[in-house]
Amino acid sequence: MSLVKNICDTASGLYSLLVGLAITGKNFASPQLTIHYPRQEVTNLDTYRGHIELVPLEDNPILSCCVGCGMCAKSCPSGCITVESKELPKPPAIEPLASAEPGAKPAKAKRTVGSFILNYSLCSLCGQCVRSCPSDGLRFSTNVYFAARTRAEMTIDLVERFNRQAAGKKGA
């Protein structure tokens, strides 16, 4: 009785191996799913969470929403943000006497970001900076192809990047 069972078990076991071979054979003949980068590229980069970047103002895209308040630097768990604000130059008054009321205080100078240095080698892409910004001045970029060879190259100057992006939009 146990000899019959052994033979049946062996037969079903060998059959399972043949089934497996058939499956691998079928997959071998199917088209390849691997994307051969850089000859081909992936298509879902728009949802990628890359390093943060500054967001331009809607009505004045050469300026960013960031006012340099430093909330992002305070809420970052890794301490990778260094931000300084600066005063925006006041626009020249065209008719100063006509618009100024007697006894009115001069308007407070608006501030914008002066320098914004991100130490990307410490960043964990947690998003606390993006969510804590009171003026929605930060967002994740889709910079998937970021690569660096030295630690210095991992330090990103976001104001410089923002200016480059703004100039690139305006230019050709």
Added chain:
Amino acid sequence: MNQTATNDVDVLAGDYYTRHFAAGPNDDTLILNMGPQHPSTHGVLRIVLEMDGEYILRAEPVLGYIHRMQEKMGENRAYLQYFPNMGRVDYLHALAWNWAYAGAVERLAGIEVPPRAEYLRVISCEMNRICSHLLWWGAYILDLGAFTPILYAFVDREEIMDLLQIITGSRLTYCYFTFGGVTADATPAFIDGTRAFIKSMRSRLPMFKGLVTDNLILRKRCEEIGVIDLDMARRYGATGPVLRGSGVACDTRRHEPYSCYNEFDFAIPTASTCDAMGRYLVRMDEISESLKILEQALDMLPDGPFVNPKAPRKVKPAAGETYFSVESARGKVGVYVQSDGSTTPYRVKLRAPCFSNLSLFAELSAGTLLADAVSILGSLDLVIPEIDR
């Protein structure tokens, strides 16, 4: 602080742990290091083995190769700042740890979660669970010597990772939850993609069964290997598929329901054989059950905010303690938070299921072949960063 047993300890070769281990009763056995660089230990795990030929007489795991002192970091950061650490504890089921921490602090601070956020948490966590089981499956078969199934598993994992990238932005160490909900809403692309994924995953599972589960070689490597009985599970605190493979239908989603899991109809798969094959079958069935939960959650997804608009920016729970547990792919995750009323926790304790699951390895592997020990380790589904924290 050095612990010296006898004078002989200092004479033996090797490092601190080898010397303590080698000072054992037998003199003519081989002391072998398995790891910390080893393809089958699933992380930087070192196991010091005393071998008699191919048989293991004693085994002693040595931990700490990826110990990052996560619990100290919990005391040094504000509550919101500690979220990214949770993804790095168990990177394969990061959302379960996100959930455990978010749940613990929400309970302490009394923050409510809107229904849509609960459902989004369930959907993303179950997708993460399927992703984790697929990687476990591929890596386990790879340990046993089969090189094909891991890439078949990765095809399905890519689909899940692309879908989760839509809502979370990340592919592995998700930082998607926040106190009071989640950080981004589900888009129509995500919902349609998930429905398509459920269909495609269901059509792939029979192929996995035909290729691997029914395979004679796998059955010979997994059946009757690593038998864990109920008493052993109780003494070591084993949970998750390791426990359910021994016939105990204990799943935190049913045992201690959290969030909206009470509203879903799903079964708790168990196996009565208590061996590695039982644990294997439990995890494969869990993939099917997770697909069922996903389907129901997508059908029942309510409208509304994805985060509680009244959740405080600066979380400062009243003094107290709480223990919140969640079912991850590996077992029962526990996060224990003590608050002293300030903006940083007083104590954060991370209860990792793999820590308790691995602690039974020493007793379980005595007398087994080394190749069977590899199979046992794979069937425990270990992620070493979770053990070491």
Added chain:
Amino acid sequence: MIPACLAGLAHARTVDSATARTGFTTNLALEPAAVHDAAAALYKAGYFLECISGADFAEGFEVLYTFDRFEKPERVALRTLAPHDAPVVPTIADIFHGALWHERECFDFYGVRFEGHPSLLPLLLPDDMELRPLVKAPEARKSREAIVFQTPAPPAAADSAGEKAAADPEAKAKAKAAALAKAKAKAAKTASETAQAAGGDPA
């Protein structure tokens, strides 16, 4: 709520905090000498060892043992206090073998020695490390009374906040805790003195 197996425990002080908030069905503070018998009783009653963790309070190092059941959710927390200068607690590793590792981790982080542990070697930290990382500086330690022993506030007067809070257990616990936190600041010293004098008074 104390399970039947622990009913005869000597010198147990019940922590009376809302289960909905802490997640503990039973929360008991024991003397170190009583821990081994309590663990043996829980093992016989069919509980499993979930976790052992430590904490550093002003009164000493607290070791928290959590047990649970597989059949139904019933988390039992046992806590014991060991003085800072001589932190020794008897081991439960002969009953629950999972404690072999949990106690080594506690020793690593706090320096608490578990008497009777077969091999109290460092588990996660380097073997030559002297520092015990989770031990707090003396001025940073808080009192265990404020964080753990929160006696519930007396039933709230029939105001709208109390009625609304009564419907939602989470908000109720938060309201109690918030109201208590203010009172605690004043009464903390007197409460701890009275509690120590009363000894095993469960209320």
